[in-house]
Amino acid sequence: MNNSKHYATPATKQWLLVILALLPWLSGCAQTGQLPKPPISLPFEIQKAGSRVEMDIRIVSAIEYRFSLLYLYNQNDPLDIQRVRKLAGYANLDKPGVPVLLRLNIRLVDSTGKKLILEQDVSDIRVVAAGAGSYTKKIIYLNLAPGHYRVSIESLKDVPELIGTPVEFLIAFNPKP
Numbered sequence: 001m002n003n004s005k006h007y008a009t010p011a012t013k014q015w016l017l018v019i020l021a022l023l024p025w026l027s028g029c030a031q032t033g034q035l036p037k038p039p040i041s042l043p044f045e046i047q048k049a050g051s052r053v054e055m056d057i058r059i060v061s062a063i064e065y066r067f068s069l070l071y072l073y074n075q076n077d078p079l080d081i082q083r084v085r086k087l088a089g090y091a092n093l094d095k096p097g098v099p100v101l102l103r104l105n106i107r108l109v110d111s112t113g114k115k116l117i118l119e120q121d122v123s124d125i126r127v128v129a130a131g132a133g134s135y136t137k138k139i140i141y142l143n144l145a146p147g148h149y150r151v152s153i154e155s156l157k158d159v160p161e162l163i164g165t166p167v168e169f170l171i172a173f174n175p176k177p
Contacts, residue, residue, distance in 0.1 A: 037057060038171045038173055044169040053154075063143065065141070065171060067141070068139055070167065072166040075133045099123060100123065103119070105118065105154075109150050125137045
């Protein structure tokens, strides 16, 4: 009989925690065999050039999809609301806020590979909505057919003014009237 003890290293423990945290999501995807579908919102470190968010999504309805940024603020802090409003810009005053430079890439993934749907550098994004803890800035609205898509967005320049302001990349749609 071997009485030696085996201990997990700190790195092994960290990997186990990551796997345990992802297990419910991974098993949900495996059970359904399907990709997530909009609305989807992911954190995006727009402040750093080279920061990138990439995701595979499933489009189920041929409708208009909205690709946007959410500049988040603390709803209980009037100073934070005003600070983020200045960064996001003012829709009704034609003030775009702090300039950003992004590259949006959308590809249809099918049996033949990845078909480019859109690759566009975007710099002029404007606030189109506010409330519920965020200012929404429109990147593009685009009609997509049902299918599997790979979407990526990348920050092409540093935006130090946005350090400390949470930003999310949102893919959504208008609910049917």
